[in-house]
Amino acid sequence: MVTRDPTINSGGDNTGPIVALTALALVLRVVGINQDLWLDEIGSVVDLFRLQPFEAAGTFTSANHHLLNSFLGSISIRIFDESPWSARLPALLFGTATIPAFFALAVTVAKRREALFATLFLTLSYHHVWFSQNARGYTAMIFFTVLSTLFLIRLLGATPEQARRPWLGFIVCGALGTLSLLNYVFVLAAQYLAALYVIRGTRCWSRFRRLISSGVLVVALALLGYAAALPEMIAYFSSGGTEMGWVNPLEFIQVLVRGLGGALPVLALGGALVALGWVCYFKEQPLVALMLVLPVVFNVAALGFFEFGAYPRSFLYLLPFGILVLMRGAIVVGEQVRVWFPEWGAKWPLESMIPTGFLLGAILLLSYNYGNPKQNYTGSLAYAREQAAPNDVIASVGYLASGYREYYGRDLAFPESVEELRALHGPERRVWLLYSFTRDMRRHLPDIQDYIEDNLRIERVFPGTLGDGDVYLVVSPAQGDLR
Numbered sequence: 001m002v003t004r005d006p007t008i009n010s011g012g013d014n015t016g017p018i019v020a021l022t023a024l025a026l027v028l029r030v031v032g033i034n035q036d037l038w039l040d041e042i043g044s045v046v047d048l049f050r051l052q053p054f055e056a057a058g059t060f061t062s063a064n065h066h067l068l069n070s071f072l073g074s075i076s077i078r079i080f081d082e083s084p085w086s087a088r089l090p091a092l093l094f095g096t097a098t099i100p101a102f103f104a105l106a107v108t109v110a111k112r113r114e115a116l117f118a119t120l121f122l123t124l125s126y127h128h129v130w131f132s133q134n135a136r137g138y139t140a141m142i143f144f145t146v147l148s149t150l151f152l153i154r155l156l157g158a159t160p161e162q163a164r165r166p167w168l169g170f171i172v173c174g175a176l177g178t179l180s181l182l183n184y185v186f187v188l189a190a191q192y193l194a195a196l197y198v199i200r201g202t203r204c205w206s207r208f209r210r211l212i213s214s215g216v217l218v219v220a221l222a223l224l225g226y227a228a229a230l231p232e233m234i235a236y237f238s239s240g241g242t243e244m245g246w247v248n249p250l251e252f253i254q255v256l257v258r259g260l261g262g263a264l265p266v267l268a269l270g271g272a273l274v275a276l277g278w279v280c281y282f283k284e285q286p287l288v289a290l291m292l293v294l295p296v297v298f299n300v301a302a303l304g305f306f307e308f309g310a311y312p313r314s315f316l317y318l319l320p321f322g323i324l325v326l327m328r329g330a331i332v333v334g335e336q337v338r339v340w341f342p343e344w345g346a347k348w349p350l351e352s353m354i355p356t357g358f359l360l361g362a363i364l365l366l367s368y369n370y371g372n373p374k375q376n377y378t379g380s381l382a383y384a385r386e387q388a389a390p391n392d393v394i395a396s397v398g399y400l401a402s403g404y405r406e407y408y409g410r411d412l413a414f415p416e417s418v419e420e421l422r423a424l425h426g427p428e429r430r431v432w433l434l435y436s437f438t439r440d441m442r443r444h445l446p447d448i449q450d451y452i453e454d455n456l457r458i459e460r461v462f463p464g465t466l467g468d469g470d471v472y473l474v475v476s477p478a479q480g481d482l483r
Contacts, residue, residue: 026096033084033088037375038374041088046406104150121355124362368465389429397415422451437468
């Protein structure tokens with residue numbers, strides 16, 4: 001096996017590449033940002049962003065509330081007026097800012113070429129672009145995960161005279177990360193345990209005191225940020241935290257596989273590279289390797305203990321570390337092939353071939369993001385209005401109905417039972433029904449789903465990039481009674 005130099009970098013001016021990558025990231029995240037909001041975004045805008053900023057920060061009635069994002073979203077729609085793009089602006093800015101922060105982390109733990117490949121992959125990442133156009137707190141969580149890890153690495157390697165700045169940076173990022181998403185507490189726990197492992201190896205126990213003091217301040221600042229909302233938070237989670245995701249592990253895995261979509265074959269092929277990259281990082285930069293494992297351990301343990309559910313997006317803090325490990329494995333394979341076949345190395349840039357293949361795959365996957373909105377509320381409703389006769393009824397059921405009732409179609413009918421849905425039909429009146437989230441319909445409204453399948457005809461399906469977010473338009477028969 002080829003040996004790698006753990007001292008990392010060979011110099012080079014990084015200003016030009018990182019400015020170009022950040023500009024590219026901004027463009028990729030701006031294109032399509034004003035498309036329809038999806039259900040959770042609508043809930044954030046209606047229930048939180050429309051409140052005054054500090055009022056939004058002082059309430060907690062749902063896990064949909066990401067405090068820092070709600071605070072910034074409230075400010076954004078007051079400055080720029082309410083629209084999809086203004087609601088998503090905080091997520092866009094955090095997503096774009098993650099690119100230079102990630103490069104700074106990558107170039108600290110990897111060689112320059114490897115860091116550039118990893119940063120370009122994150123720039124082109126379908127999932128990172130998607131969540132940068134999502135009016136939620138996930139890109140803020142990723143941003144503070146990356147930046148706090150960078151500060152932690154610098155803190156662990158600093159002399160007492162150098163430690164002040166990374167110590168302060170780690171504290172601020174830890175507090176703001178916790179305010180961005182509660183799942184960030186698993187990142188923090190993992191960072192402290194990983195740092196303890198590193199300190200144990202170096203036997204420099206003075207650094208442990210810095211960690212303890214930073215931890216106390218992070219907790220104090222986070223509690224201060226949540227202080228106004230704390231009573232409602234306690235009441236919410238004491239009641240069981242309903243609607244927090246998938247509790248059944250098999251259902252969770254099924255949702256995860258569907259969400260990965262076209263990326264799944266690429267990820268399957270990259271499994272060996274991830275394993276190889278993880279081993280390399282564990283030998284050279286164990287903190288990075290542990291950050292790909294420990295947060296999941298803490299997260300899953302907490303979910304099991306409290307019997308809460310989760311969505312795959314809850315684990316997005318893994319994305320930057322997964323990319324680092326993947327690129328390390330890909331480049332190490334290229335280096336090893338060069339050792340085995342030097343004549344190939346004289347003709348081909350072997351270390352760059354596999355990473356380039358991943359970048360091409362990322363570009364192909366990213367193109368899917370721009371073809372459709374997350375959920376096509378306005379397009380599906382406009383089509384239904386065009387097709388419906390004057391006496392027809394346009395209605396919506398299930399979770400999709402909440403988005404229409406609160407935002408996109410308040411004049412629609414919203415039947416909540418089979419009897420109410422059947423009552424909308426008449427001998428000279430058809431019902432045009434919009435619904436989505438078929439898995440949730442089957443779980444929570446099975447009688448309505450059965451009625452739809454037995455009596456209504458699919459007129460058109462409006463695709464969305466959200467998992468299970470396609471909008472179905474079905475219509476009742478022109479004449480006759482329904483069963």
